[in-house]
Amino acid sequence: MRNPSSSSSSSSSKAAAAAAAAAATAASIPTKITSSSSSKAAGTSGGSKTPCCIKVGLKRGPWTPEEDELLSNYINKEGEGRWRTLPKRAGLLRCGKSCRLRWMNYLRPSVKRGQIAPDEEDLILRLHRLLGNRWSLIAGRIPGRTDNEIKNYWNTHLSKKLISQGIDPRTHKPLNPDIHSSATVAAADMDNNINKAATVSSSKTNRFSSNTNPSPPPTSEPSEPLAHHQGAAPNTNGNNGNIVTNIANKENGYLVDDQELGTMVHGYANMTTSDHASAAAMGTLSLRSNGSNHGGALLGGNEEDDDMNCCADDVFSSFLNSLINEDPFAGQHHLQQQVLLQNGNNAHNAAAVDGSDHHVPLISSGAGATAPSTFGWESAVLMSSAFIQNDHHRVLNDQTE
DNA sequence: AAACGGCACAACCGCTCTTCA
DNA sequence: TTGAAGAGCGGTTGTGCCGTT
Structure with missing residues (x-):
């Protein structure tokens, strides 16, 4: 329909x-209400599948x-x-x-209808490059757009557009290495930058540690892509342990995997507080959106959420922004600032969020390159590794099964 | 004018995760 | 600790529209 x-x-x-x-x-x-839909409406489910x-x-x-x-x-x-x-x-x-x-x-009143603007399209492309088919996360960074809408737009427009440009829509890498269109060159450039950040933040592992079937490299098959991505919501509890045992294996082609996303959260949690209760609370944060913000708040950014969520969301947004803006280290700098602020006082009040959905503008005003700090995501990763020891054990157990 | 196929997208399905009793 | 309920996510399907033959 x-x-x-x-x-x-x-x-x-x-x-x-x-x-x-x-x-x-x-x-x-x-x-339109079709006759076929009426038959569906009768509760006959139209097939052998159980509704x-x-x-x-x-x-x-x-x-x-x-x-x-x-x-x-x-x-x-x-x-x-x-x-x-x-x-x-x-x-x-x-x-x-x-x-x-x-x-x-x-x-929902906040749902924006109508044509996807060119800048939105560009943002979708960039975010997809970073996040893969995590539509809710992508949608969360594009005010007014739903995951379903973006998913449809991707499948019907952008993936085909990329293919026509000789780019694998899943990996954003050239389908044919011999083809060197401007688009692929740009993608490669971005890839180089992003890999720096990927290395810093430890990196790729099996995207879903609970999956006993090792994640295959992405293929160009649209329907297969994230079979290993079932239910795809990344779980910070179950995956982050892999950062200890799996280093620098970014075979899935996505620039930020679930471990990294979760690590950012955990790492930040660990740095911003020495209070275990608070840290534990942060540890429960999921990359899955929470509450009414349908994918809008990466870290459960409801208005009622506590200060930590607010800051973590801001930090992650900053990091994501920096990736999108091809400055993988800007997030580190921002993180450091946030930590300092947080330790000093309620820094969250300064967090840049809008009133509706906690969206943080992604199209920043040219995030200036910031010198890598000795206290950045790398630290976050290491610290989070210790912080999530329990999860690590769990993951190891999973891996031995 | 009818048939056909592709496109667009709302809606559904199956699954996973979180929460709570 | 466990199971049920609630919620959310990504993938897929179903259906009307539109252009082409």
Whole structure:
């Protein structure tokens, strides 16, 4: 089903249709309810697969304007959360997951519809190069865009665009080494810079230590890519231990892997406090987004989150920014500053976050190169290694299985 | 005008992680 | 310690639209 109001890089006729449909439905509401969707809605699930909610009578398929209104009204009134029971309370014949998805990807006021701007596209490319198919993380750095939207845009536009340029959309490296387009040269340049940071921050391991099947190098097969990425949310508890035993093995092609992401968090946690309770609290932080910020807050950046989250998010954002801006050491400098501030007082108040989603601008004003500090991510990694000893043991155990 | 195929994208599925009793 | 519930993520599917034949 196509949502008229979300038509982006479409033809003018599509845009016209979208405009007409948008006029008919003031909000983001689908204009078509198909017969096939009705059959789905009967709860017949349309196949042998078991739907997420097997309760008989729950509707599936495209949402109607009435359903959207019910959901929006309810959430505006009661707030998000408790998705499992929300449908019943809101008077919807939908499963909770469906409601959550509809709200997150479509009905939320903060969702920005419309064409992906060139700068957004560039940002997506850069972030994908850094993060791989971690759409929620990517979406979290692009205000108003959802992971689903970015994922779709990537699959339908950007991956093909890269392929047409002779670039592997998964690794961002040339498909054919003989081809030296400007794009591939630029990618290679960036790769060189990024590798510095990758080395500093220890680096790649099996992306998912719990996976007994060693992660294969990425292929150009779009559907395979992250099979090893199942459920892909990186878990700081389970993966960081690998930084001790696996060094400099960045075979997956992504520039920042889960271990590194998690390490940044752990490392920062360790540096910013000597209080074990606080450190432990930080240790529970997940790279998965938390709360209502649907992927927006890397470190669980809800407004209610504690100071540590705020700072860690800021630091990570800074680091990510520095990678995107091809200055792998800027984050170190910023980190050091943050640590000093944090030790001195509540530095988080100075954290640059916007009011809505804790997004930190990524297109910085030319992050100036900062001299590498002796106290940076490398320290963070080492310190975090000690900090997460328990996880390390766990990982080692996993590896022996 | 009909058939066909590709495109775009909302929605769904299966899985994982976190939290809590 | 364990299991259930809640929540979130990435991958895939289904469907309408549009252009081409």
